[in-house]
Amino acid sequence: MDFGLSEEQVLLKDSVRRYFDGECPTSRVRTVMEGSDGHDTGLWSGLTEMGLPGLLVPEAQGGSGLDLLDAALVAEEMGWACTPGPYLACVMATAALLAADDGTVAERQLSGIAAGEILATVAMGEHGDEWDADRLQTRAENGTLSGTKPLVPYAASADVILVAACDADGPGLWLVERGAAGMTIAPLQGTDLTRRVALVTLAGTPGTKIASGRRAIDRARDAGLVLLAADAYGGAQRCVEMTRDYVMTREQFGQPIGAFQAVKHQLADLATQLEPALSLWWYAAHAYDHIPEEAERHAALAKAHLADLYDRATRDCTELHGGIGFTWEYDLQLWFRRAIFDRAFLGDAAHHRQRAADLAGW
Amino acid sequence: MNLSFSPEYEAFRAEVRAFVAEHWTAADAAATEVDPDSVAAMTGAAVRTDERAASFRTLAIERGYLYRHVPRAYGGSEQAPDPLKAVIISEEFKSAKAPFEIMGQGPSMLVPTLLEHGTEAQKQRFVRDTLVGKIRWCQGYSEPGAGSDLASLRTKGELDGDHWVVNGQKIWTSSAQEAEWMFALVRTEPDQPKHDGITYMLIEMNSPGIDVRPLRQMTGDVDFSEVFFENVRVPVDGVIGARGQGWIVSRSTLKHERALIGNAALQRRTFDGLVLLAQTVELRGGRAIDDPVIRDRLVAVETRLLAAERHGQRLLTLSARGEDPGFAAMVPKLYATSLSYDLAKLAMDVQGDKGLLATGEEQAHFSGMFTVAYMWSLGILIAGGTANIQRNIIAERGLGMPREVRK
Numbered sequence: 001m002d003f004g005l006s007e008e009q010v011l012l013k014d015s016v017r018r019y020f021d022g023e024c025p026t027s028r029v030r031t032v033m034e035g036s037d038g039h040d041t042g043l044w045s046g047l048t049e050m051g052l053p054g055l056l057v058p059e060a061q062g063g064s065g066l067d068l069l070d071a072a073l074v075a076e077e078m079g080w081a082c083t084p085g086p087y088l089a090c091v092m093a094t095a096a097l098l099a100a101d102d103g104t105v106a107e108r109q110l111s112g113i114a115a116g117e118i119l120a121t122v123a124m125g126e127h128g129d130e131w132d133a134d135r136l137q138t139r140a141e142n143g144t145l146s147g148t149k150p151l152v153p154y155a156a157s158a159d160v161i162l163v164a165a166c167d168a169d170g171p172g173l174w175l176v177e178r179g180a181a182g183m184t185i186a187p188l189q190g191t192d193l194t195r196r197v198a199l200v201t202l203a204g205t206p207g208t209k210i211a212s213g214r215r216a217i218d219r220a221r222d223a224g225l226v227l228l229a230a231d232a233y234g235g236a237q238r239c240v241e242m243t244r245d246y247v248m249t250r251e252q253f254g255q256p257i258g259a260f261q262a263v264k265h266q267l268a269d270l271a272t273q274l275e276p277a278l279s280l281w282w283y284a285a286h287a288y289d290h291i292p293e294e295a296e297r298h299a300a301l302a303k304a305h306l307a308d309l310y311d312r313a314t315r316d317c318t319e320l321h322g323g324i325g326f327t328w329e330y331d332l333q334l335w336f337r338r339a340i341f342d343r344a345f346l347g348d349a350a351h352h353r354q355r356a357a358d359l360a361g362w
Numbered sequence: 363m364n365l366s367f368s369p370e371y372e373a374f375r376a377e378v379r380a381f382v383a384e385h386w387t388a389a390d391a392a393a394t395e396v397d398p399d400s401v402a403a404m405t406g407a408a409v410r411t412d413e414r415a416a417s418f419r420t421l422a423i424e425r426g427y428l429y430r431h432v433p434r435a436y437g438g439s440e441q442a443p444d445p446l447k448a449v450i451i452s453e454e455f456k457s458a459k460a461p462f463e464i465m466g467q468g469p470s471m472l473v474p475t476l477l478e479h480g481t482e483a484q485k486q487r488f489v490r491d492t493l494v495g496k497i498r499w500c501q502g503y504s505e506p507g508a509g510s511d512l513a514s515l516r517t518k519g520e521l522d523g524d525h526w527v528v529n530g531q532k533i534w535t536s537s538a539q540e541a542e543w544m545f546a547l548v549r550t551e552p553d554q555p556k557h558d559g560i561t562y563m564l565i566e567m568n569s570p571g572i573d574v575r576p577l578r579q580m581t582g583d584v585d586f587s588e589v590f591f592e593n594v595r596v597p598v599d600g601v602i603g604a605r606g607q608g609w610i611v612s613r614s615t616l617k618h619e620r621a622l623i624g625n626a627a628l629q630r631r632t633f634d635g636l637v638l639l640a641q642t643v644e645l646r647g648g649r650a651i652d653d654p655v656i657r658d659r660l661v662a663v664e665t666r667l668l669a670a671e672r673h674g675q676r677l678l679t680l681s682a683r684g685e686d687p688g689f690a691a692m693v694p695k696l697y698a699t700s701l702s703y704d705l706a707k708l709a710m711d712v713q714g715d716k717g718l719l720a721t722g723e724e725q726a727h728f729s730g731m732f733t734v735a736y737m738w739s740l741g742i743l744i745a746g747g748t749a750n751i752q753r754n755i756i757a758e759r760g761l762g763m764p765r766e767v768r769k
Contacts, residue, residue: 264757279672353661
């Protein structure tokens with residue numbers, strides 16, 4: 001019985017933290033935010049050299065063959081550092097490919113992802129906050145896809161898009177390549193400028209079916225939910241640390257504001273709620289690979305809870321900073337924006353709690 | 363991360379299970395059922411201390427299953443620390459409803475203090491009998507003017523030959539009516555700074571001059587009392603640690619009490635009852651659990667409960683690995699108190715208008731037991747250091763924020 005990280009996992013986390021400390025300060029984050037596509041190819045090459053896009057890819061395809069927990073630890077560090085880029089999309093696509101029926105196509109893609117040669121993303125949700133595979137409006141017929149996907153992460157940068165759609169047999173997953181006929185990609189202005197989304201329209205666009213049924217879609221969603229929870233945890237912890245440091249130095253009434261109980265209690269409450277939530281997403285990540293009967297429900301619980309906590313953390317921490325926290329120049333707003341993405345993407349907390357209640361058989 | 367136990371531990375579990383099956387029969391277990399709406403069930407304090415239970419405990423101690431941290435010389439089973447084995451034993455004993463370690467203030471709070479600071483004679487005299495429930499204890503700490511600021515206590519002791527003569531008053535003393543002994547903090551050095559003038563002493567409750575006056579609490583029950591001391595004579599060998607060092611001596615006690623209150627097992631029991639309640643109760647033409655708001659709140663509190671449980675597993679792992687849990691060890695109590703409150707509040711709301719019925723009223727759901735939980739969730743918010751005191755500790759010792767000025 002060991003509910004903790006392995007030495008290798010601690011090493012992975014530490015090396016990612018060190019890399020971001022050196023290579024991804026908030027000045028670089030801001031540069032990427034101001035860019036047109038939110039994708040820093042230099043940073044992404046660095047991540048590729050560290051093997052991060054291929055963590056889940058089997059060793060036979062050039063990856064590390066690790067678990068979702070390992071990828072989630074990276075996501076936690078990205079949340080901490082506010083790292084911009086398509087990591088979430090990449091891991092969700094990998095999860096979908098690992099659940100694909102067509103081994104040959106999937107393996108080629110997975111090799112490309114691990115090598116950093118293919119940037120893959122997923123087009124799942126549809127208008128009306130619809131993330132359920134059984135209610136998709138995008139249709140597949142005779143090898144072509146038609147429909148609208150309103151919030152596809154990094155669609156404009158991606159080499160391949162895995163599209164969730166329905167054909168006569170029900171839901172499934174199709175692979176669409178960059179520049180495919182009839183596909184238009186319209187980048188959208190998101191609040192979080194470190195994770196970009198685009199509106200993707202498919203009109204008779206050729207696609208290769210790689211999975212039948214909803215399993216590949218659900219696995220991609222659950223992987224995404226766990227990663228968002230980990231990102232939220234890392235980001236919220238960073239906000240707490242920034243705020244702790246700030247209230248220790250900011251003086252009013254002749255003393256550091258951190259000496260006032262109102263300030264102490266607000267921060268202590270936040271830190272107290274946050275600390276046990278670590279174990280929640282650790283468990284959800286572990287369940288994803290090792291406790292299949294609990295995986296779906298725990299991914300939903302972790303995302304719902306951490307998204308709520310992240311919202312609270314960014315709000316409380318901004319409040320504790322006072323005016324400076326409300327400025328563009330001060331970095332806290334980067335995490336505030338990120339929390340908005342983590343909260344909304346893949347469905348909100350209430351949606352996932354309803355799913356969790358259904359999954360419990362209540 | 364590996365959530366299963368290794369073969370070595372599974373073998374140990376089988377051994378414990380076989381022991382319990384052999385020595386604690388189904389009939390014994392059936393006789394252990396506690397009244398579900400009793401305060402004892404709510405607070406987890408229900409324990410059997412009769413002869414049958416005592417002989418089982420003695421056997422379990424001989425086998426090395428109970429009081430593993432206590433030396434054999436004082437009635438424990440003196441086992442090498444192994445948090446995983448401790449968890450397995452606890453799980454197996456509880457699932458068989460077999461008598462486990464007595465949770466009261468004696469074994470949980472006084473015994474660690476005696477082991478750390480007591481003389482050989484004190485340990486011999488008290489530890490063994492306390493562990494099996496032969497001596498019951500109450501804690502004489504709080505006073506009317508000394509609550510969160512405990513060190514300002516004023517119950518005084520004056521030396522008269524080989525006795526301390528104690529005068530003053532304690533309050534919120536749980537189990538004062540049943541206890542044979544009290545461990546108390548008494549001011550013996552009035553000229554010293556407040557933390558340096560306190561002595562930790564053991565006082566026999568049938569001593570002349572002690573007057574126990576029960577206090578009725580908001581639940582309507584009587585679990586604690588006021589205790590008045592008028593020229594109560596306490597032999598000097600009843601002092602634990604050095605004279606004037608009582609504050610330091612008492613620290614090991616409070617530490618253990620917080621561990622006790624932070625345990626998520628009680629919240630799990632309340633939650634399981636709450637789900638059952640929500641599935642049973644009819645609310646506006648449907649089951650309460652089908653109400654979307656109730657459903658959302660139910661999952662939200664369950665998520666926090668799961669976080670508390672997994673957090674416990676994380677702390678257990680750190681302890682088994684011999685790693686310092688640091689900040690992670692500081693939060694369970696505060697986390698559990700807000701969770702308990704929200705759990706109990708939801709249970710009240712699930713009952714709709716019937717939530718207004720009193721505990722014991724036949725028309726109430728589950729005899730109104732959740733009203734007791736709702737009130738007790740305030741009790742644990744206060745006991746062992748109020749939530750705001752916990753927030754101070756977490757901010758100052760956990761987050762390293764400036765200590766506030768205290769007189």
